[in-house]
Amino acid sequence: MGIVSPGFQGRPRSSEPALPPGQYLTQDFPVLSAGPTPKVPLDSWEFVITTETGAEYRWSWSELMSLPQETPKVDIHCVTRWSKLGTTWQGVSLDTLLDGIDTDAAYVLAHSYGGYSTNLPLDDLRGGRAWVAHTFEGGDLPAEHGGPARLLVPHLYFWKSAKWVRGLRLMSTDQQGFWETAGYHDYGDPWREQRYQGD
Amino acid sequence: MTDMSYLDGNMLDAPLRELFAVDLSGAMGRCENCGVVGPVGGLRVYSHAPGLVGRCPTCSQVMLRFVRSPAWARLDLRGTTFLQVPMPLDQPHPGPM
Ligand SMILES: [Zn+2]
Numbered sequence: 102m103g104i105v106s107p108g109f110q111g112r113p114r115s116s117e118p119a120l121p122p123g124q125y126l127t128q129d130f131p132v133l134s135a136g137p138t139p140k141v142p143l144d145s146w147e148f149v150i151t152t153e154t155g156a157e158y159r160w161s162w163s164e165l166m167s168l169p170q171e172t173p174k175v176d177i178h179c180v181t182r183w184s185k186l187g188t189t190w191q192g193v194s195l196d197t198l199l200d201g202i203d204t205d206a207a208y209v210l211a212h213s214y215g216g217y218s219t220n221l222p223l224d225d226l227r228g229g230r231a232w233v234a235h236t237f238e239g240g241d242l243p244a245e246h247g248g249p250a251r252l253l254v255p256h257l258y259f260w261k262s263a264k265w266v267r268g269l270r271l272m273s274t275d276q277q278g279f280w281e282t283a284g285y286h287d288y289g290d291p292w293r294e295q296r297y298q299g300d
Numbered sequence: 301m302t303d304m305s306y307l308d309g310n311m312l313d314a315p316l317r318e319l320f321a322v323d324l325s326g327a328m329g330r331c332e333n334c335g336v337v338g339p340v341g342g343l344r345v346y347s348h349a350p351g352l353v354g355r356c357p358t359c360s361q362v363m364l365r366f367v368r369s370p371a372w373a374r375l376d377l378r379g380t381t382f383l384q385v386p387m388p389l390d391q392p393h394p395g396p397m
Contacts, residue, residue: 131348132348133348133349133350134346134348134349135346135349135353135362136346136353136355136360136362137360180350181349181350216361216362260350279365280350280351280367282365282376282378283351283365283366283367283374283376284351284367284369284372284374284376285350285351285367296369297367297369297371299371
């Protein structure tokens with residue numbers, strides 16, 4: 102805490118603590134993984150949003166790249182207690198991907214190449230707070246960090262930012278994902294320290 | 301007449317304590333996905349993660365997840381059809397008596 106350099110840009114909330122409770126600052130980027138790193142060739146990569154009625158919306162890699170790109174600079178907080186500040190990404194906002202999709206769903210199960218999944222409220226993917234990110238610090242997102250593309254939802258613990266993301270299932274009722282079924286929190290707000298079910 | 305078809309969950313306490321006092325690396329597990337039976341000690345465990353993830357060495361599907369919070373431990377075995385632990389009746393039970 103208090104290690105943020107005075108010249109640090111992009112964090113106007115100087116009166117707030119730099120880190121959520123129970124977190125420590127790290128400069129490197131630890132690799133966390135629940136399994137082998139999937140190899141996903143770009144020419145067969147796709148991202149699919151499936152609505153609660155079964156309607157499917159698909160993007161190939163080139164279609165994703167042709168959408169408007171954003172470069173969020175965000176802090177990320179891992180439930181294993183490291184936080185990394187001011188990371189720069191590039192990707193497509195979920196606002197863009199969800200635009201024009203007819204849904205009354207309240208929940209999302211994000212699912213990944215390799216079988217990972219995580220649940221979030223749909224509202225948390227809107228409002229300029231979530232992206233499908235394919236670039237990290239100016240370079241292709243490395244496979245061990247979730248490339249070709251990962252979900253980026255930095256206002257929640259980083260396990261919600263599904264690596265190797267393949268699609269979103271929009272649902273009327275909440276359905277727990279990989280770590281949530283094993284005891285982690287359904288929402289995972291780092292500022293409220295929602296690490297485990299019941300926190 | 302009292303319904304004797306089930307017992308109170310408290311009865312699990314002793315058997316589970318006995319189960320987890322044994323060396324689980326000597327246990328055998330069956331993968332729900334591919335059906336292979338192998339030792340728990342042969343699972344591939346991914347530990348750089350919010351919990352421990354044990355995967356089948358044959359098909360790499362998840363067979364076991366273990367999460368330790370400050371308040372509890374959860375062992376999730378979806379992916380495992382059974383766990384079999386060596387427990388001969390004619391030997392003294394392992395662990396503190
Ligand atoms: Zn298997």
